[in-house]
Amino acid sequence: MAESDLTVTLSRPSDVAFARQAAMQAMTSIGASAIKKTKFVTAVSEIARNAIVYGHGGRISFEIVGNGSQRSVVAECTDRGPGIADVNQALKDGFSTGKGLGLGLSGARRLVDRFKITSSSDTGTTVILECACR
Amino acid sequence: MEASVGTTPIVTITGCVIVAIRDDLDDHDILALQDQLVEEVSRKNAVGVIIDIGSLEIVDTFAGRMLGAMAQMARMMNARTVVVGMRPAVAMTLVELGMTLEGVETALNADRAINLILGERN
Amino acid sequence: MASETTTASLLQDEFEKILSAWMKAQAKEGVKRTDLVSAKETERQSRDLLTALARSSQTAATDASFDFANPGWDPVRDAIEEITESRTQRGVTPSEMGWFIASLKQPLFDHLAADLAEKPKQMSAELWNTTRMVDQIVLQAIESLVSKREAVIERQREEMTEVSAPVVKIWDRIVTVPLIGTLDSFRAQTVMENLLDAIVQWEAEVAIIDITGVSTVDTLVAQHLLKTAAAVRLMGAHCVICGIRPKIAQTVVNLGVELPNITTRVDLQSGLAYAFERIGVSPKEQ
Numbered sequence: 045m046a047e048s049d050l051t052v053t054l055s056r057p058s059d060v061a062f063a064r065q066a067a068m069q070a071m072t073s074i075g076a077s078a079i080k081k082t083k084f085v086t087a088v089s090e091i092a093r094n095a096i097v098y099g100h101g102g103r104i105s106f107e108i109v110g111n112g113s114q115r116s117v118v119a120e121c122t123d124r125g126p127g128i129a130d131v132n133q134a135l136k137d138g139f140s141t142g143k144g145l146g147l148g149l150s151g152a153r154r155l156v157d158r159f160k161i162t163s164s165s166d167t168g169t170t171v172i173l174e175c176a177c178r
Numbered sequence: 179m180e181a182s183v184g185t186t187p188i189v190t191i192t193g194c195v196i197v198a199i200r201d202d203l204d205d206h207d208i209l210a211l212q213d214q215l216v217e218e219v220s221r222k223n224a225v226g227v228i229i230d231i232g233s234l235e236i237v238d239t240f241a242g243r244m245l246g247a248m249a250q251m252a253r254m255m256n257a258r259t260v261v262v263g264m265r266p267a268v269a270m271t272l273v274e275l276g277m278t279l280e281g282v283e284t285a286l287n288a289d290r291a292i293n294l295i296l297g298e299r300n
Numbered sequence: 301m302a303s304e305t306t307t308a309s310l311l312q313d314e315f316e317k318i319l320s321a322w323m324k325a326q327a328k329e330g331v332k333r334t335d336l337v338s339a340k341e342t343e344r345q346s347r348d349l350l351t352a353l354a355r356s357s358q359t360a361a362t363d364a365s366f367d368f369a370n371p372g373w374d375p376v377r378d379a380i381e382e383i384t385e386s387r388t389q390r391g392v393t394p395s396e397m398g399w400f401i402a403s404l405k406q407p408l409f410d411h412l413a414a415d416l417a418e419k420p421k422q423m424s425a426e427l428w429n430t431t432r433m434v435d436q437i438v439l440q441a442i443e444s445l446v447s448k449r450e451a452v453i454e455r456q457r458e459e460m461t462e463v464s465a466p467v468v469k470i471w472d473r474i475v476t477v478p479l480i481g482t483l484d485s486f487r488a489q490t491v492m493e494n495l496l497d498a499i500v501q502w503e504a505e506v507a508i509i510d511i512t513g514v515s516t517v518d519t520l521v522a523q524h525l526l527k528t529a530a531a532v533r534l535m536g537a538h539c540v541i542c543g544i545r546p547k548i549a550q551t552v553v554n555l556g557v558e559l560p561n562i563t564t565r566v567d568l569q570s571g572l573a574y575a576f577e578r579i580g581v582s583p584k585e586q
Contacts, residue, residue: 061204064236079493082235082267083274089238090275093205148239151275178454262536266496269531284536286503291536 051105054095054123063092063104067119070106074115076177083155084117084175090148091121091171099123099169109174116157116176123170128163135161188214190222194292195257198230208244215248219257226295227252228288232263242277249281258283260291305415307408307430308362311354314411319350321407329403336390345383349401352379353437362429368436380441388448397445401438405430461490467498474575475504476568480513488524492531499537506575507532510568512543522557529562538563538578542571 050070052063067088071081088104095102102123110116128134135150153159158174184201195218203211215227227248231237249259260283272279285291310318323346337345352375360372387397408430416423465487467477475498477491495507509528514521529539542565552559565571576582 057205060240061202064202068235079267079270082265082271085236086238086271086275089236089240093238093240148275151239151277154274155271264535266493266500266531266535269496269534270492270527272534273527273530278530279534284534286499286505286536290505 049105049107051103052092053103054092054121055101057093057096059096060089060092064089066104066106067117070108070117070119071175071177074108074117074177076117076175080175080177084119084173087152087155087173087175088119088121090152091119091173094148094171095121095123095125095169099125101125102168110176114176114178116174119173121171121173122168124168127165127167127169128161129165131161131163185211188218190218190224192292192296193222193224194226194228194295195219195222195224196228196230196288198232198263200233202234202236203241205240208241212244212248212251216251216255219252219255224255224257226257226291227259228291228295229259229261230263230288231261231268232265232287234268235265237264237268237272239275239277242272242275242279245279245282249283253281258295260285260294262287262291305412306362306426307412307433308354308357310408310411310415311350311357315350315354318404318407318411319347321410322346322350322404325403325406326400329399336392337387341386345386349376349379349383350404352376357433362433363425364429366429366432366436368440376437377440380437380444384441384444384448388445388452392445394442394445398438398442401441402434405434408434457486458490461487465491465494467494469498469502469504470508470572471575471581473503473505473579474508474572475499475502475506476508476510476571478510478513482515483521483524485520485524488521488528492524492528495528496531496535499532499535504537505579506538506540508540508542508568508571508575510543510571511541511548512545512567514543517548517551519555519557522552522555522559526557526559526562533561540565540571540574542566542568 050066052066053059054063064085067085068081071084076084092104095104100123102121102125104119104121107118107120108115109118135153149161152171152173156173156175158172160172161169163169184199184203184207186198186200188195188197190196195215197211197215199211215229218224219227229245229248234241245259245261252259259281261279262285264284283291283294285294323343326342326346334342356373356376360370361367384397409427412423412426412430416426464481465477465479467475470476475495477495477498479491483491495509498504499507509525511517511525525541529541532539540563541559544564544566563574565574
């Protein structure tokens with residue numbers, strides 16, 4: 045069964061709300077619990093905003109994976125920005141080059157089941173978030 | 179007082195500026211709401227700001243910082259800020275994010291918030 | 301007609317014969333489990349599944365283009381769901397479930413061998429079609445049973461956690477939860493959820509967490525308690541942690557864990573006294 049992909053363009057701050065809506069829709073469609081939904085959508089909000097504010101814009105796509113009772117939503121957010129020089133440092137709580145980058149990134153990691161980030165000055169930043177339904 | 183999109187109209191009762199956020203607001207609307215609330219506090223010389231987030235499913239660090247900033251500005255005008263109706267899932271998520279919303283008081287609902295601000299006990 | 305014999309046609313023409321032969325084969329394979337599933341139920345379930353199979357094989361392809369994902373096979377899928385639902389409850393194992401269905405091959409093979417004895421090529425093709433089809437149904441049934449069992453286990457785990465940490469409204473605007481035993485991540489999360497939900501439900505102003513029964517308090521447990529207290533505050537209530545035994549106080553201080561803005565008390569009684577004070581009730585008024 046093919047699951048639909050959903051991509052949201054991230055260029056203006058108001059696009060973060062669209063990313064949230066898409067994330068919420070995806071989580072609802074896999075029957076996620078309220079707490080899982082809230083955690084995932086909040087994490088998406090953080091990452092999407094980072095892409096716009098620090099990453100000079102980009103896009104986020106959603107995919108539903110797995111089957112039966114254990115499905116998950118995978119979000120992949122890419123931006124074309126300057127990249128994060130020291131990812132490990134950025135993931136430490138409270139680290140911030142601008143207003144509030146710190147809590148958002150490390151917080152997002154704690155909220156999801158799977159978190160992966162790659163970043164360089166050539167390719168920008170890519171963050172992958174995954175959350176199962178329960 | 180006109181409403182921002184996605185909120186109830188802002189009203190002031192017994193010295194408390196009250197608004198309920200109904201929908202997921204985008205960044206622009208959040209900032210606009212902040213402006214309107216500060217204006218109202220000043221205009222009515224209010225002693226409190228009560229923000230009902232009972233309908234909000236998502237409160238991220240941006241919204242959290244806005245609430246914190248709101249509380250700071252209100253405090254400068256000698257008013258207290260109370261957030262009410264936070265959903266359990268939202269509370270758990272904010273804690274996981276490390277957002278403590280210091281400077282922002284909380285109460286279960288608007289009634290309790292008014293009592294808190296005006297100093298009565300039921 | 302013998303030249304037209306396929307599994308699909310057999311299911312139409314020889315339905316009752318195949319059904320009773322299948323029931324016999326089940327008994328032979330020892331999969332009847334009459335201790336768990338009554339003979340009557342087994343007969344009904346077998347009949348339902350065979351009926352669905354007969355229906356589906358009329359429209360959906362059973363030859364090389366067989367595709368179980370085809371909606372034509374929905375009746376069979378539905379029949380399987382119903383059967384596994386009841387069998388999961390009874391504790392039937394996946395392999396018993398599998399053999400229950402696989403034993404259907406015997407009567408089908410017998411008939412095919414008899415009818416197509418003169419046409420070996422057609423017979424082997426039809427035997428293969430039948431095998432593929434029944435195997436697919438077996439797999440579906442096993443998967444369905446296993447995932448239902450997992451759901452049951454998950455539900456039991458949640459229920460156990462709730463029972464072992466019930467949140468109680470102990471007074472107007474005061475809720476309390478006694479924690480007993482160990483506190484792993486899953487339990488801590490569930491306790492937090494239940495506590496917060498109870499605060500909403502009872503419009504509580506104070507939540508008392510009684511850790512008298514908690515065996516060890518290490519950094520992890522302390523963190524869980526901190527998170528819970530923080531969440532309680534965000535919702536507009538106040539958190540009190542009581543049951544602080546000397547050992548716990550020592551551990552917490554030695555671990556260097558800070559408990560800012562959290563009210564702690566030695567036992568439930570003093571925790572309650574504090575709560576009454578906070579909501580403005582004098583103990584004499586109880």
